[in-house]
Amino acid sequence: MAWREWVRTVEVEPSLYAADFTRLGEQIQILLRAGVRVFHFDVGDGHFVEPITFGPVILEAIAPLVHRHGGRIDCHLMVDNPTRHFPQIARAGGDSVTFHYEVVDDVRGTIAAAREHGLGVGVAFNPESEPERVAAAAADADLVLCMSIHPGYGGQSFMPEALERIRRTRSALPGHVYVQVDGGIDNTNVRAVHDAGAALIVAGTAIFKREDLPRAYRRLVQALA
Numbered sequence: 754m755a756w757r758e759w760v761r762t763v764e765v766e767p768s769l770y771a772a773d774f775t776r777l778g779e780q781i782q783i784l785l786r787a788g789v790r791v792f793h794f795d796v797g798d799g800h801f802v803e804p805i806t807f808g809p810v811i812l813e814a815i816a817p818l819v820h821r822h823g824g825r826i827d828c829h830l831m832v833d834n835p836t837r838h839f840p841q842i843a844r845a846g847g848d849s850v851t852f853h854y855e856v857v858d859d860v861r862g863t864i865a866a867a868r869e870h871g872l873g874v875g876v877a878f879n880p881e882s883e884p885e886r887v888a889a890a891a892a893d894a895d896l897v898l899c900m901s902i903h904p905g906y907g908g909q910s911f912m913p914e915a916l917e918r919i920r921r922t923r924s925a926l927p928g929h930v931y932v933q934v935d936g937g938i939d940n941t942n943v944r945a946v947h948d949a950g951a952a953l954i955v956a957g958t959a960i961f962k963r964e965d966l967p968r969a970y971r972r973l974v975q976a977l978a
Contacts, residue, residue: 756849756873756895756931759791759825763952765943765973766793766827768935769807769815771957777811778818780966785822787967788974792819793935793955794847796838797831797904809845816846827851827953829877829935831904836863839870849873851898851933854882860890875933879903884918888925895931896953897922901946902936911937916949923950943976 769792772780781792796807812826819826825848830838835852842850850872857863860876867874876891877898878884884899891897899922901915915934923932933953934946946954956973963969 759848760931760952761790763947763954763977764791765789765970765977766791766933766953766955767960767970768793768795768955768957770795771961773961778815780961781815781818782822783966784960784970785819785824787970789824789970791825791827791953793957794826794828795831796828796842809841812842812847813845820846825849827873827875829898832856836866839867839872843870843872847872849875849895851875851877851896853904854878854887854890861893864891864893877904877935880912880915880918884921885925888922888930892927892930896933897926897930898933898935898953899951900936901934901938904936911939911942916945919946919949919951938973940972940976943973947977 767784767789794807816826827849828842828847829851832838833856839850850867852863854876864874873895875896875898876894878887879900887897899919901911919934931953932951934951935955938954938956939959943954960966960969
């Protein structure tokens, strides 16, 4: 399967970085039953971003659960050398990898390297990078991730200026390439993010920091209806 089979009109992707790690499997099951199709899995290396986050061991543990219920795992590699991680992510059960535009010299070659491992592929970019430059380099990808915060830590506030970068990204990309947005998404801005051109919307604290996870997820989905 590929992104075209995973995505409905729009997908809200719960970011597992914000989950309660003592209840990770339970929370994943709850959200799968609530209708979640794609989970966002952040990998931080302590270099490109300060935190060291998840790795292949955790991915391997949760992948069978997610796949058994028809879900997919979208891996955001906040790392300096993404290509070296592709084989591990594929073996551990990741379905797609997104690497950062800022860390590679050959975007198209890196996209091709991910596809050699049977992975979907995205290109992320930080707030300082020019959307048109990224879009020109990422036309062969499945998605382009427009960061609406500086990557690394959850719980940051959405940058309002990101809306214009989302519009510029959508305008500069071929129609078959999805725009994804990650950072500070909640009920107050999710509709504006979608209206600006995003079909893949990552939400962490807006889901996992609520007592009722299905209700939190559905509120975001309903805001998009």
